[in-house]
Amino acid sequence: MDMLLNPLHRRHRLRDDIPVMPGAFPLVGHLPAIVCDLPRLLRRADRTLGSHFSLDFDPAGQLMTCLDPDAFALLRHKDVSSALIEEIAPEILGGTLVTLNGSAHRQARDGIKAAFLPSGLTEAGIGELFEPVIRARVQAWRDRGEVTILPETGDLMLKLTFYLMGIPGKDLPEWHRKYRQLLQLMLAPPLDLPGTPFRRGRAARDWIDAQSRQFIRDARAHAGPLRYKDMNKMQTGSTLHDDQTGVSALDGLGAQAPGASGRLLPEIWMLDGTKRVEQALARLLCAEDDGETELMAAMRYPTLHGGKRTRALLCPAAGALTDTPAYMLDLVGAAIEMMHACTLVHDDLPAMDDDVLRRGLPTVHVKFGEAAAILVGDALQAHAFLTLASLDAPGDIRIALVRELAQAVSAEGAAGGQAMDLSLVGKHVEVGRILAMHRMKTGALVRASVRMGALCTIVEDAAHAELYCALDQYSTCFGLALQVVDDILDATADKATLGKTPGKDAAAQKPTCASIMGLQAARQLVADLFRDAGDAIAPLGPRAERLAQILQRANAIC
Template identity: 85%
Template sequence: MQTDSTLHDDAQARGASGRLPSEIWMQDGVRRVEQALARLLCAEDDGETELMAAMRYATLHGGKRTRALLCLATGALADTPAPMLDDVGAAIEMMHACTLVHDDLPAMDDDVLRRGLPTVHVKFGEATAILVGDALQAHAFLTLASLDAPSDNRIALVRELAQAVSAEGAAGGQAMDLSLVGKHVELDRIVAMHRMKSGALVRASVRMGALCAIAEDAAHAALYCALDRYSACFGLALQVVDDILDATADTATLGKTPGKDAAAQKPTCASIMGLQAARQLALDLLRDAGEAIPPLGTRAERLAQMLQRANAYLFKHAPCA
């Protein structure tokens, strides 16, 4: 609940424009989505089960919340009510956490650290970790199906998220990733894998903010075309940066074990192109994403701010050699 003091502080932060500065907007967005996650993943009256404790551990302990913020950014295009956007952003973060929990399993990438903490299977056991991923996926769809919104909007949101993690999305990308271990492949294969494994959920995050209130029909074809261009470039850029940092950053920066790709003989953009060429590719992709913004108008300023954030992160953690 907001007090008179917090309302006054909020009004001061917004200033004459009535809009929060980018850094404060992002902090506020993260806070709102994490509050939604805590509410949606709450314990039953008879106490918290180990499964629910593990689900909350997987979702509420850090993370940049990039995907949720992208959803909030595009939600501004249609003035979608904040409570609805918060729940959609939380659903996206549940699905993202699901993919991370499963990705960390011994049968997949076999990592023991995530966001600077022991991975779920290390802390709770492998069986519980599998169930955590399954339950988070179910809770994500339950959250979308329960939104206070017209049925057409809810169906569109469920379809979008399901497609992002399907065999044509994250699941298929993970399968391709595993199949490429130890192989010498062309860059286009790695790009295709990245667009599925991580890019598909970024694309969904961008589109879902708009789908809360704007139908994907002929009248809005140009809008969704611009959003798809933006998300394709932004999503691939994020993964290229991740490839670079896996090869160059320390555990404190990554929040997970560095050097895993090389140790597992996984081909990446960085290993194929070299670090400096990969860095330039990331910069070019972020620039191309920015070129998709002008047709969206002034309400797309939050999408531009997300690009500024990504650029700042790249320059800070992967500086030019």
């Protein structure tokens, strides 16, 4: 034999209609060939059996192997999850670790994946953390001359993984030893006698299980009920939460990882949050519900075709202050986006701002007609309230959310601000009136977006008065800044940048902060507002990090 395969084992057999590679040894299967020359073994299996086959790890079972390039492309696709793979091939993956993929598993996996992306590792300073360990190991290899690369690199990766988990250096040898004993359990004959690899492997498994359970208990205790006065004591950033328990999937890692923050990078959670809200919008505004009209298609048009989703992201950013389930924040964020789209559709109507472009596309009344645009706005508003009323939440929370969103678009909010905006056309007014109008027309919905994220789990009462005061100050300053920026861009940006018609305010003789204060003073006002918004949430500590990150993103764009 030209590789370590059993010449007596030539029988071809199938497992779940997939061929098993012949040449396995008793007890150890194909492990000798795998350790000595895995690439050669895979090439032979591919040549003789095809791109799908199983390798034998007897008595641990078989490992299904796939060398099809299309399969690799599928597994790398962003929308492919373990649950989907199990659904496609349950007879292959049923009962394996791959299928243990509930919401908590997915969130923990996705959160950790974000932290382990190159950008996340770079920000956490992992290179500096690992450099001395790797340098020492490479130098040891040089001194030894001949190195068995597969076991050595495996040993190094195991050490680095334990180190990153926050296991103290003095405990690393014990973890390493237990892990290697656990691996022996896969190969050991089931002979349960003192001193045998089987007995040692089971003891190692129980030890690792006990350590892991303690790790989870510590994470749960760390992510317990939170009050305003405790927020500035927290040492970890906000994270994804378990849908069922509300326990953070990353708090333990973030609290213990040496030199690593454990937080999610802003671009990661913002992209994920945007995707989740857009998926919720697509479900809530189902295209199949159109019947004989185009109303649902027209409703999907302004909600699912672009947008920064700033308001929808403010909701989970505020929800990160508490243990709000992600699915609830998705639906509340979708309701906010539907209401925001409603205000934009009506704002673009000929009787209002009369705009033909929005987000670089024809406005709803241009594409579907003015009557349809009015109906789209009306229906989106109704669907926003229906979404909140149908939440799987206590009645008092649903009432609070509905009241908050209704207040934001009432005569004291966006509708009143739009009326004031129309009444000021062609007039010379003080900047104070412009700012009051902006607080109503734009700021009210921004304020509601922040407050609704908190209201999902924290009742607004005397015990939480300081929290809501901080959130109100943040959202008031942030919402006003966004509208002043819009005034500035209308006077300075082109159509491609704006996604809508530039210079309309001046053409319509509408007074704005830019026209009354001047561009330089308006820009300074924006800087001051962003600073004040950041100061407002500073007492909330690291749990308000996502609110601060949204502020930083908006500031960078401006």
